[in-house]
Amino acid sequence: SIFHSLKVYFSANGSLVLVPDSDGHHTYMEFPAFSQSHIMPWIAEEDAKVFPSHPSVPECCSRFDMLLAEDNAWLVQRTEATTPPMRDEGLPHCKEAGQCPVIDSRGREPCPGTNGQVDMEDRCLEQVHTLVVEEVLKDIETACKLLNITPDPAEWSSGHVQKWLLWTEHLYRLPHVGRAFQDLSGSDLSMMTEDEFRLRSSQCGDVLYAHLDIWKSAAWMKERWPDELCAEADSSCTGQPIHLWQFLRELLLKPHNYGRSIRWLNKEKGIFKIEDSAHVAKLWGIRKNRPAMNYDKLSRSIRQYYKKGIIKKPDVSQRLVYQFVHPV
């Protein structure tokens, strides 16, 4: 299979979004339990680097591999492949390790389509479902922290909308939308249909709609379960002034999303490398509302940390490599 990994997203209108890494190809995947699919982009990356330790994958997901193997670009129909018995250590391991719901499909042999038990399949799907929702909520929570916005798009001002657009655009390397969504509040945006998104941006309106839809569903789900997760999400969004070193730490915490821009070389020692200096600077600029931010200026701010004892150059100085003095 040419697909190395999948990222699974869940959306409120009842669709699962599966994102194969087929060199920028957008892939539809219809999931039997849900009605509608979204198109999402995928950026090619060295999965071995970004996902060094995959959780063992529930066997039920291997059916995706069969689907993918049959059509490497477009998938519109579910096959009748059924699920072999699930390894029960799979999902708990995923949860415990706090891994992203990334499904590695490399080197897995296609599973034979036998008539399996439906409850087993449903139970397995439900667990995947729960896992996916948890991961989406976590992703959104950190995005809120990094952007300093609230999780619910309906509460966004037009400034927040612009921030979210810029961020999403850069995070997923979408074509620039420009001023297509200027002066729209979050509630305006939330009420727009996918077609209206496409009218504003024929290039990536559908993708942006899909991303926003995930945020909307997350907000909706939070209303229904307004307990544990909400508390930390709110607290993470209220802190206004974020320091550069905190920002970098947050990026480093999410290797799946930002690992191509910044990653640990040695997490224990706090040594990290900025792989894409322009990208990190851009994200920092979005966060601080400094459109003119670049790595030259960002690195100057990092250098200010030398005398403060927050960040230093590692003992063996390397380009674009820094070290937290007090690793946590």
Place this chain on the structure above:
DNA sequence: GAACAGGATTACG
């Protein structure tokens, strides 16, 4: 040529 070091000044909360 980009990353690095660091002084000086200004902006912003």
Place this chain on the structure above:
DNA sequence: CGTAATCCTGTTC
């Protein structure tokens, strides 16, 4: 006030 942003000169990789 402190933290960055900006701008700069010079050095190093």
